[in-house]
Amino acid sequence: MFQTSQDFVKALKSSSDPPTLDGPTKIEIARTVWDNSSFYVPRKGEVIADWILGSLLKERDRSENTTFLDNRYWSLLRDVINTASASTWLPFLLSRISIAAILIPYLDSLHNANLTQRSQTLELVQTCLAVIWPLSCHRMSAEVLTDCVSSLFNLIKNWSQKLDENIIQIGTVILVSFRRSLATCSVKKKIFSTFVRSSLTNWITCCATISSVSVHDISQVIYQSGIDCLFNLEILRDSKLEDMLLGALGQVEPGTVVDFLPRLYSSHIESIKKNRGVLFAQDSRNRPDPLEEYHSTALRIFQSYHVMLYNDKLSNSAFRVWHARVALLSLVDEQHLFSGQQDGNVFKQIVQTILLELTSSQTESTQIVFKCLVTLLRIDYRLIEDDLPAIISRLLFVPHHVSSALAFLELLVQYHTKTRTLDTYIERLLSVCSGMESHSSDLESLIQDMSSNALLHPTHLDSLAKGTHDFLPAAQTSTVVHSSIATLEDLQVKFLDVTGSETPPKKRKLHSGKKQPSQDLQLQAMRVYTTSRLVEVVLSAFSLQSVTEETRDQILLMLDKFESSFLTPALLQSLKLLGIESTWAEESILASLLRLRYAVCLQHSKSVGSALNTEQNFVNILRQRLESKTVDMCSDFGLEMLRTYLSTLTDDAPSLLFDQMLGSLETNLSQNGAFMLLHMLIHRWLPAFDLRASESQLQKFISIFLDVLVRKNSPYPLQTLLSQLVCMADFWELSRIRFALLISVDGVTAALDNVGRQSSSEISPQEMHGVVSVFDLLLVTPVEFLPRSLKVTLVKRARVFDSLMASISSRNLWDLDTPASLCIIRRFTCRVLQSLDLADPLVCSYDCYRCS
Known part of the structure; x- marks a missing residue:
């Protein structure tokens, strides 16, 4: 093709490509000469490498820089620089050619390349850089490497698929070199300004993109390179640069930055903490303590970050905003940044935002909102103390499946237990329940909401009861009992006043029970219901053994007066006013009062039976209601009436009650109340039932017993209860029940007697x-x-x-x-x-x- 080496060199330096009309292109000429080992060219590899790199440098200024995506150039360059002799001339060649000036336009050109082109060229370029980069990167300034990093981020942010392994390796060597150069350069402020102006948005996008599509180490390298640039010591010393960063973050698309703020804030305060010995050196007596100064600085930065969450553009991303807020607050909690000495206005603002969110009709964010409250409570109880009544009042309408609400209540109980201020917490609960407000027009739905809310959930009530029993100070016990009784008495009087004014007793019997109660009556009923639930827990949980004898006598006197002079008469009056077709809401309120009365009688060690025997009218009206066929003993109200009435007896339960109990079990076996009713019958009245039940009642009980064991879809608690029963020795000592059971066993297995006389398919x-x-x-x-x-x-x-x-x-x-x-x-x-x-x-x- 060429006669001499000079002709070859002249062809490469020609101003046109191809050098001759209709001839081969320069890259084809270079490849042919390189592959022809018999054609001698002095320093052939250096000449070809010099021409390739020079061609790529010239190509960067053209609008259509297709040379960067031409595999032939990179393939030939790879072959040339990977020869044994390349080490003698390559360092000198790279000393006068900027690899960064080639790499940056190459990365930019990849935006227009298809997937195949990217994959092919990246493999070749990565192989070339593996040889070239170590020889040239130490000559690159931090500014040049910043431009390389900017191009890299600009490429990766638009990478929709999983990152190619070659771009990962290329990106890693660029970023490692950038971090090394940044650590020793003297123009960190200039690099910071350039990075914030040209690369901040792309860097944030890359951190989010790489985390979602790749698990490679480059994600951490990308993130750490930005942190090194933004939060090194020289930058942290200059508050103006901090303002510049915060201003730039405010200009970033809110949807991009909202999820990234907690991670960035974590690195920011970690960098300050690492350098606090220099940043907050105590060089004078008047200067604050370095630790306090670090805390104040970190909280000031927190406020700057948190302000970004109030951007109007994030109105449709409320869930993400709350997640970011919780993450930011968690960092304040984990680092113990708030000690109570700093300004807490930002946290007060968050509490107001929480109250506004809880007041809205939307419930999708309730879980995360209470996570926010949990974190605030861990930071410092005083941050929410002033707004706690409003928060607790919202808990009356938060369903119990919101686990974060239960966690919040658990933390509240723990705090008041540790600080021995349970009396304050109980009085606050009573105040909220007795003064609750609601504008719903459906009493039944209100009661359902109340019975399944977080505040009255067994998890919270059990925790409150345990705290009251174990940690309520003796000096506070009498006050708590007195305030609980006084609150409920006042509510019950108001409830009966409203009931009497709306429906006179003589006329109430004529009502069908279908008339809708007024809003005032509903509100009073709800207050009685919720307050009685709390009072029941408190009065049944406190320990009389922990108080002095004088205080004990005072408490017992209060309980006795409350039960005999108020609670029993109030129940008697309510039961008389209750129509035949009573509503579920009315029954639920009375059930809560019956539970309260039972708990009070047990607490002051007074026989429940003897107390009830003194009010024969009360006993009679209970018996009349229980003997009526309209009462469902598996309901909450029926169970409480039955328990209260049976507590007046010894072992002489009327046979009619057994019929009622068995009838309710037969028809409501799948309800939750069936378990409670059967549990009561088995553990308290089974010996009396064995002694006094008729044959038909025994057979009905055994029929229910076997039905639970045989049916596949029987409720698991019932199966467990009966399985435990048959393992008890006392059960088999009950001769009549045992005889009835064995008769039923014989009858069920008798189906096998027909085998032989009839086809097995008939079984x-x-x-x-x-x-x-x-x-x-x-x-x-x-x-x-x-x-x-x-x-x-x-x-x-x-x-x-x-x-x-x-x-x-x-x-x-x-x-x-x-x-x-x-x-x-x-x-x-x-x-x-x-x-x-x-x-x-x-x-x-x-x-x-x-x-x-």
Whole structure:
């Protein structure tokens, strides 16, 4: 192609490309000469590398710089610089050619490249830079490297796919060099200004983008390079530069910066903390303590960051704003930046924002809003103390599934417990509940909201009860009891006054119960309901043993007067005024008062029964309501009436009540109240039931008992309760219940007697499931209580069942768990056979079971 090396060099230096018309291009000429080892050119590699790098430098000023994406240039450059002789001439070549001037336009050109072009050129460029960069980066100034970093960020911010491994390696070497150069340069302020002006937005975008699409270490390198530039010691010393940064952050698109603020604030205060010995040196006596000065500076910066969350453009990103606010506050809490000595106006502003949010009808952000309150409470209780009544009043309408609301209440109880100010907290709760406001027109929905809110949730009430019992100071006990009683008495009087003025007692009996109560009556009813729940917890939890004898006598006198002179008469009057078709809301309020009365009687060690016997009218009206067929004993109101009435008896419960209880269980077995009713019957009245129940009542009880065990969809608490019952020795000592149960066991398993006389397909799956459940029950039944005749019958039926399960068709017919069912049947057979004498004919005929 060329006669001499001079011709080759002249062709490369030609002003036109290709050098000759219709001839090969310069890159093709260079590749051909490089591949032709027989064509001698002095310092061939240096000449070609010099031409390639020079061509790329010239290309940077053109509008269409396609050379940077031409793989032929980068491929040839890779081959040339990776030769053994390149180390002798490459450093000198790079000393007069700026690699940054080539790299920056190359990175810019990648914006217009397709995915294939990017992938191909990046692999080649990365290979070239691996050789060139270490030889040239030490000659680059910090300003030049800042321009490289700016181009890199501008590229990465628009990278929609997962980052290419080659761009990761290229970016890493650029950023590492930038950080090294920045650490030793003397123009940090200039670099800071350039970075804030040209790269801040792209840097923030890159940090967010890389975190979401890549887990490579470059994400941390990118972030740390920006932190080194923004928060080095020289920058932190100059408050004007801090103002410049905050102003630039305010100009960034709010949707971009809102999620990034907590991370940036964390690095900002961490940098200040690391350099606080220099920044806050105590060089004079009048200067504040360095630690306090650090805290004040960090809180001032917090306020500057937090202001950005109030940008109007973030109105549609409320959830993200609250997350950012919680994260910022968490940093203040973790670093213990607020000690109470600093200005807390910014936190007061946050509390007002929280109250405004809680007052709105939107509930989507309630969880995160209470997380914010939890964090504020951890920082300092005094920040929310003035607004605590308003916060607690909102908790009356916050559902209990908002876990952060329960966490907030738990922290409140812990704080008042540690500071021994539970009396203040209780009085505040009483004040809020007794003065609550609501504008709803539906009393029933209000009661439902109240019964499922966070403030009255068992988690909070249990915590309050434990704190009251263990940590309420003796000096405060009498005051708390007096204020609790006085608050409820005042509310009940107002409630009865409103009730009497709206519906005179004589006329109330004529009402159908469907008339809507007035708003004033609803409000008073709600106040009574919520306050009585709290008073019940307080009066049943405090410890009489922790007070002096004189104080104990005063408290017992107050409780006795409250119960006998106010609570019982108020309940009696309310029950008389209650219509036949009472509403669920009215019943819920009365149930709470009945619970309160029961708790008060137990607290002052007075027999509940003796107290009730002194008001025979009250006992009579309870019995009349319980004996009426309209009462559902599985309801909250029915359970409380039943418990109160039964507490007046010893072991002589009327038979009619047993009918009512069993009837409610039959019809409401799936309700939560069924568990409470059955629990009461089993643990308190089962011996009396065994003694006085009729045969039909016994059979109905056993029917319910077996129904729970047999049904697959029975409530788990009921199954657990009955499973515990059959494991109790006392249960099997109840002869009449045991006899009725064994009769039912014989009847359920009798379905197996028909096998042989009829097709097995005529036995329903429900019957077979019942058989398996009964045999499972018999595994925990003491075999000593099984008559020998029943043992023989059951073992025969067990063998029939075993034979049936051996048939594949029968297994599919009844949809049983075959291995589990066979295990139950065979374990029962073994238990029965092992309980018999070895000479018993039954044992001999089933020797295979005994041996197994």
